[in-house]
Amino acid sequence: MQKITFLRLKKNKFGGAENYLVRLSDGLKKLGIEVEIKYSSAPKFLASWIKAIWYNLEVCLNKKDKFYFSLERVVCPDIYRAGDGVHKVFLEVEKKSKFNPLHLVYLFIEKRMFKNAKKIIANSQMVKKQIINTYNINPQKVEVIYNGVPIKKIANFDDIKKEFNIQNEKILLYVGSGFKRKGVEEVLEIVSKLKNYKLFIVGKEKKMDYYKNLAKELNVNAIFTGPRSDVNKFYSMADIFIFPTHYEPFSNVVLEAMSYKCVVFTTAQNGASEILDKSFVMKNPKDYKIELIQKLLDDENYLNEIKEKNYQIAQNFSIEKNVNETLKVINETIN
Structure with missing residues (x-):
């Protein structure tokens, strides 16, 4: 199988999406699939909206024949996993100004991202409905795969x-x-x-x-x-x-x-x-x-x-189940 390039702008030790990305990539490696994670090279002192543009240019201009599985808002994903939801809906819920440069950039990218992605993975039915209703996306393009976590024993506390x-x-x-x-x-x-x-x-x-x-x-x-x-x-x-x-x-x-x-x-x-x-x-x-x-x-x-x-x-939401369902979508998209 073609190598999978995962996209995420930055590492975050305590971030849910980042922890999920590690679990997913490790799960695929155990199945013998070659993966890499591409983080941004943007300097830390830059404003967030500039980092978002930087990262888009960085990954999209260098895509070539790479297969992109993105957990970040980029305009050139093969598969986009909407773990961060729909930004336009988030702005409405939080009543935030759409004229903030970061929100303007996110909205610009988000609209094109949902249109350009070959496949979209939503992690809930709620998010799937929001994607379809907000951007008029074909429902068949959006798969729902619930999150998975490692099932562990109760720790000694x-x-x-x-x-x-x-x-x-x-x-x-x-x-x-x-x-x-x-x-x-x-x-x-x-x-x-x-x-x-x-x-x-x-x-x-x-x-x-x-x-x-x-x-x-x-x-x-x-x-x-x-x-x-x-x-x-x-x-x-x-x-x-x-x-x-x-x-x-x-x-x-x-x-x-x-x-x-x-x-x-x-x-x-x-x-x-x-x-x-x-x-x-x-x-x-x-x-x-x-x-x-x-x-x-x-x-x-x-x-x-x-x-x-x-x-x-x-028990019905193990990371192994999530990895297998995600791999099925990857195979369908590559083929």
């Missing part, structure tokens, strides 16, 4: 319990960077109305002090850890994972939390909500589900029942 002085409290968890879009303010509002818990907020955020002060104002028992390389231990320790995002194509953290036997709440604006029982899907970030969350905290048997159900659901 004794050191975490010691580090944060955890006794017998029920543990609530949020994992993610970019707190505003992904709903940390809503997490704090939800938790402020609960009792008998300890909340962990794991992730990187520029305005961390704002959220720490908000937690104090709301009298929320919250621990902000910053980004952690041992996030698997937090998943293993947690009882309930709360992710009231405003827009998310399909967040890996939801599937990861389920694979570690967490009860999960997320919004209908997250493509990952498609794999959850509807009782645990918030209509929007302000649909707090307080009574149900408190019931889970108070009823150990019910809590364990839902944990086990989520674990069983997660």
Whole structure:
């Protein structure tokens, strides 16, 4: 088979898309397929919109006979995996100005990218519909392949319990960077109305002090850890994972939390909500589900029942299954 060149603008140790790319490329290598990952060579000091243009020129002018599987917005992909969703929809959800240079560049590229790609992979039905409706793309051109994660055993978290002085409290968890879009303010509002818990907020955020002060104002028992390389231990320790995002194509953290036997709440604006029982899907970030969350905290048997159900659901979304489904689309596109 022809070598696959994966496209992603930059490396990000804690990024969901970047972690998925590593898993996918490793999975294909195990099947004997030659792959490479092409990152941008743009200087770090450049503005983001210039980096986007730079990367497009860099990869498209040098495409020749290369087969491009892109996880980045470029105008010349053979296959584009829409892991970042539809930028035009994102702007409408976030009510951001379309006149920002970065958004103008993204919209220019995105329109041409969806038209030029031979095949598009969406990671949820929600994203597939958004692509079709926003850019009038032929539905047969868009395949839905849900994310996959490695199914791992529950990690030993004794050191975490010691580090944060955890006794017998029920543990609530949020994992993610970019707190505003992904709903940390809503997490704090939800938790402020609960009792008998300890909340962990794991992730990187520029305005961390704002959220720490908000937690104090709301009298929320919250621990902000910053980004952690041992996030698997937090998943293993947690009882309930709360992710009231405003827009998310399909967040890996939801599937990861389920694979570690967490009860999960997320919004209908997250493509990952498609794999959850509807009782645990918030209509929007302000649909707090307080009574149900408190019931889970108070009823150990019910809590364990839902944990086990989520674990069983997660077994159907292994990275191996994702790799095989993705390879099928690659073969169809090459041939």
